[in-house]
Amino acid sequence: MEGGVDYLIDERKKAQFDVEAMKVAWAGSRQAFELSDRIAKLVANDPIFEKFSRPMLGRKELFKNSLRKVAHAWKLIIDLRLSEEEAKLLRHYIDEPAYTDLQWEMFIPAIEGQGTEEQKRKWLPLARKMQVIGSYAQTELGHGSNVQGLETTATFDPQTDEFVIHSPTLTSSKWWPGGTAKVSTHAIVYARLILDGQFHGVHGFIVQLRNLENHTPLPGITVGDIGMKFGNGAYNTMDNGVIRFNHVHIPRNQMLMRVSQVTREGKFVQSDVPRQLLYGTMVYVRQKIVADASKALSRAVCIATRYSAVRRQFGSRNGGPEIQVIDYKTQQSRLFPLLASAYAFRFVGEWLKWLYTDVKQRLEANDFSTLPEAHACTAGLKSLTTSATADGIEECRKLCGGHGYLVSSGIPELFATYVPACTFEGDNVVMMLQVARFLVKTVSELGYKQPVGTTAYMRRVTALMQSNCAVRTAEEWLNPGVVVEAFEARSTRMAVACGQRLAKFENPEEGFAELSADLVEASLAHCQVIVVSKFVEKLQQEIPGKGVKRLLEVLFYVYALFLLHKHQGDFLATGYLTPKQASLANDQLRILYSKVRPNAIALVDSFNHTDHLLSSILGRYDGNVYPKLYEAAFNDPFNDSDIADGIHQYVQPMLRQELHSAKL
Ligand SMILES: CC/C=C\C/C=C\C/C=C\C/C=C\C=C\C(=O)SCCNC(=O)CCNC(=O)[C@H](O)C(C)(C)COP(=O)(O)OP(=O)(O)OC[C@H]1O[C@@H](n2cnc3c(N)ncnc32)[C@H](O)[C@@H]1OP(=O)(O)O
Numbered sequence: 001m002e003g004g005v006d007y008l009i010d011e012r013k014k015a016q017f018d019v020e021a022m023k024v025a026w027a028g029s030r031q032a033f034e035l036s037d038r039i040a041k042l043v044a045n046d047p048i049f050e051k052f053s054r055p056m057l058g059r060k061e062l063f064k065n066s067l068r069k070v071a072h073a074w075k076l077i078i079d080l081r082l083s084e085e086e087a088k089l090l091r092h093y094i095d096e097p098a099y100t101d102l103q104w105e106m107f108i109p110a111i112e113g114q115g116t117e118e119q120k121r122k123w124l125p126l127a128r129k130m131q132v133i134g135s136y137a138q139t140e141l142g143h144g145s146n147v148q149g150l151e152t153t154a155t156f157d158p159q160t161d162e163f164v165i166h167s168p169t170l171t172s173s174k175w176w177p178g179g180t181a182k183v184s185t186h187a188i189v190y191a192r193l194i195l196d197g198q199f200h201g202v203h204g205f206i207v208q209l210r211n212l213e214n215h216t217p218l219p220g221i222t223v224g225d226i227g228m229k230f231g232n233g234a235y236n237t238m239d240n241g242v243i244r245f246n247h248v249h250i251p252r253n254q255m256l257m258r259v260s261q262v263t264r265e266g267k268f269v270q271s272d273v274p275r276q277l278l279y280g281t282m283v284y285v286r287q288k289i290v291a292d293a294s295k296a297l298s299r300a301v302c303i304a305t306r307y308s309a310v311r312r313q314f315g316s317r318n319g320g321p322e323i324q325v326i327d328y329k330t331q332q333s334r335l336f337p338l339l340a341s342a343y344a345f346r347f348v349g350e351w352l353k354w355l356y357t358d359v360k361q362r363l364e365a366n367d368f369s370t371l372p373e374a375h376a377c378t379a380g381l382k383s384l385t386t387s388a389t390a391d392g393i394e395e396c397r398k399l400c401g402g403h404g405y406l407v408s409s410g411i412p413e414l415f416a417t418y419v420p421a422c423t424f425e426g427d428n429v430v431m432m433l434q435v436a437r438f439l440v441k442t443v444s445e446l447g448y449k450q451p452v453g454t455t456a457y458m459r460r461v462t463a464l465m466q467s468n469c470a471v472r473t474a475e476e477w478l479n480p481g482v483v484v485e486a487f488e489a490r491s492t493r494m495a496v497a498c499g500q501r502l503a504k505f506e507n508p509e510e511g512f513a514e515l516s517a518d519l520v521e522a523s524l525a526h527c528q529v530i531v532v533s534k535f536v537e538k539l540q541q542e543i544p545g546k547g548v549k550r551l552l553e554v555l556f557y558v559y560a561l562f563l564l565h566k567h568q569g570d571f572l573a574t575g576y577l578t579p580k581q582a583s584l585a586n587d588q589l590r591i592l593y594s595k596v597r598p599n600a601i602a603l604v605d606s607f608n609h610t611d612h613l614l615s616s617i618l619g620r621y622d623g624n625v626y627p628k629l630y631e632a633a634f635n636d637p638f639n640d641s642d643i644a645d646g647i648h649q650y651v652q653p654m655l656r657q658e659l660h661s662a663k664l
């Protein structure tokens with residue numbers, strides 16, 4: 001048999017649930033499913049959005065092609081009168097980082113969150129019609145994580161009623177802002193506000209970078225690209241830029257003034273709005289990154305699962321077929337937790353979107369009470385989901401053996417494009433340390449203040465510290481209350497232990513720095529409580545479709561018990577579990593894998609990924625892997641000729657022992 005077509009047809013027949021209903025559960029609603037299905041097909045059927053050749057293009061060609069795709073997408077948005085939601089889906093399915101990501105996900109949200117009503121009235125219509133193109137210029141050559149350490153200055157000049165934006169040092173050069181090197185006409189530039197020689201914190205300013213007529217940089221602005229990034233294709237469609245300002249004047253009303261204002265006289269006015277709102281755009285994008293993690297992980301898992309069902313190695317009996325690699329328990333124990341994680345991240349992402357919408361409405365009404373919780377959740381879940389997704393994509397590459405390393409598997413480019421998510425919008429360790437601050441504060445207040453929101457479980461601190469797990473059989477692990485309580489007890493015990501050890505330090509900041517590695521682990525434990533609990537909450541809702549809920553329950557247990565197994569050191573060290581109970585959880589996990597196995601292909605089909613989005617020969621819907629791999633090899637431009645450039649010049653002289661006289 002040449003290809004794997006028959007294997008996947010048989011696999012699909014094994015499904016024990018209604019795949020169409022699972023597609024709806026994955027999408028969130030029938031309407032959401034239909035919407036994304038329609039846009040996915042629109043993109044897949046449009047030759048301009050072809051992306052298979054992307055890794056073979058040089059940087060300039062790659063970039064120009066990306067500009068063409070964006071222009072074509074914008075034309076479609078106008079011609080088809082697509083809504084903002086449809087336009088976002090269009091960008092997602094085009095699957096190519098571009099300046100529009102910054103325009104829609106950072107420039108516009110920054111003005112919405114930090115601009116005054118007047119500023120919003122002026123700038124938002126221009127930006128939404130793409131009459132100005134904006135980016136987000138915060139990070140500098142010398143500082144990214146430490147926002148308060150930024151060096152760019154914005155000095156008020158009362159004579160002209162302007163701010164003077166200046167880069168006083170090499171390290172103050174803006175470095176990384178996407179869309180900036182070649183495209184954006186404007187940027188939100190974060191700079192130190194200086195009034196009458198006094199520093200008043202870091203603020204955002206709308207700065208015009210380029211002439212709107214001929215696109216040349218304005219006087220005083222030096223701008224360029226920071227160079228090639230990791231991987232071919234991948235993030236190199238984006239023009240991440242460097243900008244240097246030489247005393248660039250902008251009108252006073254281009255400082256984003258919702259949080260603080262500068263008067264005509266140059267006086268600083270701090271409103272009741274907390275200064276942390278200046279970081280609000282990052283909270284928004286972190287939430288979006290969490291919501292998007294399941295999209296990336298599910299792509300890799302879909303490829304690895306389909307290929308694992310097609311691929312056979314060893315174990316042929318009496319000349320019959322060999323074993324499908326998906327039937328190896330080792331393959332299942334690496335693959336199925338990732339499949340379950342994709343579903344877990346999908347549901348926690350959905351919840352975080354709800355939380356963010358709620359916080360946004362409160363902020364608009366000047367209620368800032370839930371901001372610390374929103375910050376801790378978005379920072380922590382951004383860190384947890386992106387680290388797990390990046391590691392998961394790489395694991396999927398290995399699950400595909402040698403062929404996973406081929407660009408045509410779709411995995412290398414996916415990995416290269418995804419992995420910076422562990423760094424941008426806040427380095428993942430730095431983000432977990434923000435969660436740690438929040439946890440330490442929560443624990444220190446336990447005696448007199450009831451924790452709320454995602455830390456509410458710590459109200460039961462006494463019980464969680466004293467009681468132990470009661471599981472006696474592997475079967476008893478199949479109880480959501482038992483599982484969630486194990487995670488809550490481990491998290492509470494780790495946070496309280498950190499609190500007790502911190503209390504021994506005279507200087508709390510010194511203690512925090514000394515214990516930071518343990519604090520990051522405690523923060524991860526807390527974030528895992530959130531993911532596990534939100535999965536359970538999802539299961540408590542009505543989920544229509546034959547067998548859908550049962551399969552999601554299986555995936556929940558796979559996700560949770562896999563984590564328990566992976567982190568069993570914590571569960572044992574905190575004394576909540578005995579080694580016997582941890583071993584029973586692992587026994588249950590093996591049973592669960594066999595429940596996933598017949599449904600594996602149907603579970604990845606439920607993601608409803610088109611072949612265009614996957615861009616993977618190994619993950620093709622029809623499973624026709626081998627003929628297509630063979631065909632792709634000979635379609636590679638490198639195989640255009642049997643004699644490659646350079647063979648006559650450098651190889652033949654060697655073969656003929658004529659290298660001494662060859663012109664090298
Ligand atoms: C795969 C991609 C998928 C989807 C992507 C979709 C769209 C994305 C589009 C493009 C992506 C590409 C571009 C990426 C862009 C960027 O990377 S932009 C730059 C991002 N930069 C950062 O994230 C910097 C990280 N650093 C910080 O956030 C801060 O400096 C800090 C680490 C939080 C420390 O800040 P600071 O020193 O001022 O604060 P502290 O003293 O530590 O804290 C003071 C109190 O404030 C609280 N705090 C901090 N941040 C926030 C916040 N955002 N909101 C609310 N509150 C906040 C903090 O907890 C302290 O509270 P306290 O303890 O009670 O005092």
Ligand SMILES: Cc1cc2nc3c(=O)[nH]c(=O)nc-3n(C[C@H](O)[C@H](O)[C@H](O)COP(=O)(O)OP(=O)(O)OC[C@H]3O[C@@H](n4cnc5c(N)ncnc54)[C@H](O)[C@@H]3O)c2cc1C
Pocket residue numbers: 102136137138139142143144145146175176177178235240420423424425426427428429430433
């Ligand atoms: C693809 C990509 C796109 C980007 N796009 C943009 C953009 O559009 N606009 C923009 O403004 N920026 C952008 N950035 C920049 C990005 O936001 C920063 O790189 C990021 O915030 C990390 O900051 P850093 O580079 O200063 O890392 P650093 O903070 O220098 O990190 C280096 C190491 O130090 C560790 N570390 C740092 N501080 C601490 C601490 N307090 N405790 C313990 N460990 C610590 C980190 O964990 C890390 O291991 C982009 C970056 C990338 C990769």
